[in-house]
Amino acid sequence: MNKATDLWNRYGLQGAILLLLLGIFTMIAPGFVGENALFAVLERLVPLGIITAGLAATMIVGELDLSIASMAAVAGAGVIVLGNTGLGLVPLIVLASVGGAVIGVIQGWSIARFGISSLVLTVATLILLRGVASLITEGVPVSLENYLLTDPLLGRSWVFSPLSVTALLILLLLGAYLSRTRPGRAMYAIGGGRQEAVAAGVPLTRTLVTAFAISGACGALAGAMSSLRSGSATPDGFGTMLLLGVAAALVGGIGLSGGRGDMVNVLLGVVIASTLAAGLSTMGVKSYVSELFTGVLLLAVIALEAGVSQVARRRNLARERRLSLDAAGTARALTTEPLASA
Numbered sequence: 001m002n003k004a005t006d007l008w009n010r011y012g013l014q015g016a017i018l019l020l021l022l023g024i025f026t027m028i029a030p031g032f033v034g035e036n037a038l039f040a041v042l043e044r045l046v047p048l049g050i051i052t053a054g055l056a057a058t059m060i061v062g063e064l065d066l067s068i069a070s071m072a073a074v075a076g077a078g079v080i081v082l083g084n085t086g087l088g089l090v091p092l093i094v095l096a097s098v099g100g101a102v103i104g105v106i107q108g109w110s111i112a113r114f115g116i117s118s119l120v121l122t123v124a125t126l127i128l129l130r131g132v133a134s135l136i137t138e139g140v141p142v143s144l145e146n147y148l149l150t151d152p153l154l155g156r157s158w159v160f161s162p163l164s165v166t167a168l169l170i171l172l173l174l175g176a177y178l179s180r181t182r183p184g185r186a187m188y189a190i191g192g193g194r195q196e197a198v199a200a201g202v203p204l205t206r207t208l209v210t211a212f213a214i215s216g217a218c219g220a221l222a223g224a225m226s227s228l229r230s231g232s233a234t235p236d237g238f239g240t241m242l243l244l245g246v247a248a249a250l251v252g253g254i255g256l257s258g259g260r261g262d263m264v265n266v267l268l269g270v271v272i273a274s275t276l277a278a279g280l281s282t283m284g285v286k287s288y289v290s291e292l293f294t295g296v297l298l299l300a301v302i303a304l305e306a307g308v309s310q311v312a313r314r315r316n317l318a319r320e321r322r323l324s325l326d327a328a329g330t331a332r333a334l335t336t337e338p339l340a341s342a
Helices: 003-028 035-043 045-060 068-083 089-114 118-137 147-153 162-180 182-192 194-199 204-230 241-252 263-282 287-341
Strands: none
Touching (some): 003 263, 003 287, 035 162, 045 068, 045 182, 045 263, 068 089, 068 241, 089 204, 147 162, 147 204, 162 182, 182 194, 182 204, 241 263, 241 287
């Protein structure tokens, strides 16, 4: 398989969908084009892009962190409350990210050590963390008293903001980690075939701990930055981010079964979902209709991938059949040739 074919198999379908969406919205929503539209799409990388990256890390190892949205809510509430005590912007973000990573480590270790289903454990922590967010805020929305604290997050340079640049850097760093480091490649090995990988010496506990630490840190970072940008937080915030993040990951090409996809797929999935939402918003469509179209798009992508996989499977079977027939014909020729000579 050459490089062009490999790139097409990884990103071709998602690239074609993105170009199709851009073409459609350019024709039916003239206000969609331009720097403001691109800025709006990039701004959705926080929190959606970072949360999707965290989810992708657990999906690659064959698990799923359902608590990531609640992690974002806790971090968002925590940075607002601590920000009102006089703590600086950078310490707030670092503290939230480290706290999320620690919780992720505990979850990953528990899943690996006790063989608990990640779905069961993270549903429990989803509820637990939502309760913690309510305790932090006392069940009501909280606001930042010193709005000057978040001024560095509100700048803009062309179509980029500090938040979108941070999200892109997170994707770049995670992409390099997954593809260029041994622990990153171990995540694909565990997701692609857990028993075989463990038998080959790939550390299961360390790999799962790493995946959930990434997810926890990403969830907390997304929640902290998003809440600081808005200057407020609610205990039930980010409630839709879990489903949107899973949808973006699947649309982008991350496999739920594990071992497939990378941060380019995450970026494509988030940009596709953001383009769809931004285009529909430009047309004045309600947000719940945008979610409906996102679901339709996800189903369409799943159907297309299933169709492509079916065609590829049939081609492989046909190729194997031809090879076996050729081998059988060669074997008959070799066995009958001496008889003919005699």
